[in-house]
Amino acid sequence: MSQDPDEPLDGDIGPASVPAEAGAGAVKADTAEELRRYEAEREERRRHTNAVSGRIAVALAALFLGFLTYDSVRTAVEARSRGDDWIYPPAVIAAVCALALGVLLTWAWRRRRLGM
Template identity: 55%
Template sequence: MTDHDPLDDEPLDGEPLDGDIGPAAGTSSNTSADDRRAQARREEAARLAEELRRYERERELRRRRANALAGRVTAVLVALLLAFLAYDSVTTALEARERDDPWIYPPAVIAALCLAGLAALAVWAVRRSR
């Protein structure tokens, strides 16, 4: 008798094994349908991800524009406040000088500080606009 091991008999590619009656019912068509569904899900996920990135870019652009506008408005308001304080301090210094009151220390110094702040704000605005 010959010793015959059934495991040594490897089937050729595409050949059914003993007892096989053919491919499993619906496996090849289900596999391709599953592949198509998976591909469609991947494409949908990629499209949604791109749309979310686009929304985020647009939101960031709107935020930057709003911040820039708020910064300009704030700079103008600060400039107006400093100009008013300088004007008020100068008029107070002139009135104090006419009455022979001390006019240099409180009013003139405040006017000088406000004008220096206004000049610094102008320099900052010019540098920032470049």
């Protein structure tokens, strides 16, 4: 049982054989176009995934800085009510965290507004 060389093998999932009248140049052009289209789709999926990951990272960082600011302010208020030092460790940490949170949110807002 001899098989025609242009026929695919059993279980072959590759492209169908090209009829002899279709030139090899047309096949190469179609293949190149398909590869370009595949690469463009892949790049679009990568950009979308990176954008979502970036938004999640910014949201987590904002939540963390917000919590640190809240905790430091609460500690400063408790220290002041006890008569302990409240400015240097807790109030300064709260101010630094609040400043970092403001910078992060401003950066995220401007980046989104500019469409990056």
